Amino acid sequence: MNRQLALKIVLALVGILFLALAYPLVIFIRRDPATSMMFSLYVTLGVFLLLAIRNPSESRSLIAFTAWSSFAHAAIMGTQACRNMVARGELIGVAVLVVIGVALIALAPAKQPTEPAS
Numbered sequence: 099m100n101r102q103l104a105l106k107i108v109l110a111l112v113g114i115l116f117l118a119l120a121y122p123l124v125i126f127i128r129r130d131p132a133t134s135m136m137f138s139l140y141v142t143l144g145v146f147l148l149l150a151i152r153n154p155s156e157s158r159s160l161i162a163f164t165a166w167s168s169f170a171h172a173a174i175m176g177t178q179a180c181r182n183m184v185a186r187g188e189l190i191g192v193a194v195l196v197v198i199g200v201a202l203i204a205l206a207p208a209k210q211p212t213e214p215a216s
Contacts, residue, residue: 105161105205106151112164112198113151116144155207165202168195 123137143164150157172195178184179192 101205102154102207105154105202105207108201108205109147109151109154109161112202113144113147116140116147119144155210158207158209161202161206165199165206168199168202172196172199 119137120141123134123141126134126137146157146160147164150160154161172192175184175188175195176192179186179188
């Protein structure tokens with residue numbers, strides 16, 4: 099399997115996973131508004147990841163943002179879980195976010211050379 103195809107598959111899987119957060123978003127609106135707000139960002143990101151499948155090289159910034167924000171979220175959530183601020187079960191989410199970040203960084207399209215101005 100070539101790298102471009104693998105990247106498109108990862109973008110599709112992550113995009114669908116993030117879109118699936120629309121259901122808990124609706125469930126948590128009244129019980130935990132902050133969680134709903136966070137999920138709304140992931141649902142929106144999921145839509146744009148699915149759109150990025152068409153031409154991943156034009157979406158390098160979006161792919162990088164998704165990877166690095168996944169690492170940042172995992173670091174904070176992991177710290178909170180280790181300090182018993184949130185349930186230890188959240189470490190599963192940490193692992194998922196780290197896998198997403200690593201996969202996107204590893205498969206990110208190379209920067210295209212710029213053409214000199216004429």
